[in-house]
Amino acid sequence: MEFEYSKNVRDVKPSAIREIFKSLSVPGMISFAAGNPSPESFPASDMRRIADGIFASAASEALQYGTTEGYLPLRGQIEDRLKQKFSSCSDGDSVIVTTGGQQGIDLISRVLIDPGDTVVCEDPTFIGALNSFRVCGAKTVGVPMDSDGINTDKLEKVLSDNPRCKLLYLIPTFQNPSGVTCSAEKRREIYRIAASHGVVILEDNPYGELRFSGEDVPTFKSIDTEGIVAYCSSFSKILSSGMRVGFLCGPKALIERAVVVKQANDVHTNLFFQMLVSRYMSECDLDSHIESIRDLYRRKCELMVSELARQLPPEVTFTRPQGGLFLWLTLPRGDSSEFFRLCMDRTVAVVDGKTFQPSPAPCRSVRLNYSTPSDEQIITGVSRLAAAAAEYIGS
């Protein structure tokens, strides 16, 4: 039978990044294309001990249905941590545990977006979020990035031009894919603009704990006097991505609606791992574990940056992130898709910058990841990349 798909789903494409995974099986391929944390960031031996303890003392609870809102002790711990580390989560807010950070984005989309509504976001931005918006029938409109976050004049204009905009999606810290962090001044200005247009801000902060240089910048949630910010994040980059445990914090009324949608979506998040995260947070030293991840990524990022600076033709520019997993490389001219293919031919995988565009436009950038390749792979991969860039610019 020919199926008649819903309008929202008919034209949505699978994420190009996950499609690239399939080409990574080419022998000798070095991948800078992943969005994965380093396996060294998983505290596997502590998790193993805790998992065994849950089976020993609480198996019947951990393997049974739980509440949609999430495991109560974990919700409390998340609230406490948001308050302590990010001055976020006020009395007017509540927290729901989600099946990874992705589900937080998807729930907010389903709660707010009618087909034809506009979602405004950074250009470039996270493809997984773009797909959540598109699956809800949203039109996605990008605002170009300056070196300190989106251009606020253009944001003002985009919001004035799109009165059916309900949502402003931002990854203000160590942005995926650009690696850019939005400045504190700019955050206040963006917040003012969003509030004046009655637009909800969805602040996605999966990398917020992974700063390895510079100083922390206040979250949007911490300056949310009007109750317009929903904040999502996860344990994917600090404990385990495969376990799919994230959270969403926002004004109570909004979270109540998100609970109803989550109930219809997956009932609740894997309870065993919610309990595991909760016990990890109370029995282990999460902060010092995160410090070790920061050390690891600082070293890897510095290595990639120094190799890029040493080997690349000088016309090729790139961002120097202060945290997170990614940097963003831009060619002086040409087309990112052509450069992407040249890289793949030289067995180094990157992600074509076009993947991250809210709407099609010329692009000269690609995304590089430094968290997963080994030191040797970073050095060899950058030399392949440099050769590809030299050939591409020369041609």
Added chain:
Amino acid sequence: MEFEYSKNVRDVKPSAIREIFKSLSVPGMISFAAGNPSPESFPASDMRRIADGIFASAASEALQYGTTEGYLPLRGQIEDRLKQKFSSCSDGDSVIVTTGGQQGIDLISRVLIDPGDTVVCEDPTFIGALNSFRVCGAKTVGVPMDSDGINTDKLEKVLSDNPRCKLLYLIPTFQNPSGVTCSAEKRREIYRIAASHGVVILEDNPYGELRFSGEDVPTFKSIDTEGIVAYCSSFSKILSSGMRVGFLCGPKALIERAVVVKQANDVHTNLFFQMLVSRYMSECDLDSHIESIRDLYRRKCELMVSELARQLPPEVTFTRPQGGLFLWLTLPRGDSSEFFRLCMDRTVAVVDGKTFQPSPAPCRSVRLNYSTPSDEQIITGVSRLAAAAAEYIGS
């Protein structure tokens, strides 16, 4: 701020069942309201050993991101089991692992339903499915049940009256909430009607392995010569509900679209537990474990049925299921909500039959669960229920 919610979400209510959970904390309350499997059905010691083995030999894989389609060995095992046990899953089908059976329903809804489309289902039916359809903006239309499944004359009429129906949702075996199993003859007739109207059948079979008397009936998927059946189920009732591991099997084109939506929804299902289920299936004897669950539920169901027969006023009728978790009790007159409140007052919790209605209508039935209460609770709970019924009918 007053939020402007999406049209689909604005009027959807939280599941009444999950709301009832909150009143179960009343001291002495006996609950026949759950939809939970018995904790005795979780093979916790085998799962503990396997979990420890995964940490020992494959932690980096199990804690890392996986593919959206699911853990490849598990997908193969699910396909094999569907073929062996249910003559289902042909060469034209593929399988995606889902975050519980609920996500399978939600994915198919998002892939097919535009706001205003009709979903036809049994009346009564599973509230979690109704909410998935409603969150996608569907109009839900019920078809009354006979003792051998939905009335086919009325199905034919409903489909003729609703040309925008894309989906027929059925729980043909040990139906939730009624406990009814659709006969083989009726399945063939329903299939013929659905095919002639170009309607996709979503066959939800979470209890299919839990037959404790009578003989198996072929699934819709096994007679799906036209490629119009999507089949969802889960490991919730045979291994663990809290782990949220289910699956969806259907025509390849439909599953491809479901993968795109799942990617935007939660990226993938908890990988550790996908691997755990896979190892359980290859290292342990799932069939004999299921046999022990069947023995348990047979005994519990027989106890509840005999107590109901012994204690209830004779005008009160109830179904005698051959498997699954539920039976359906019907009063000779009156209103299920009033009876529900009387039961709660007498500290026995049931679920008001109105909860399961595709659209509001008079109702004289409530749902009872026998898988979670102890034998003693079944005996005492039924006596409270009988007293409530006697009072209600007498009043």
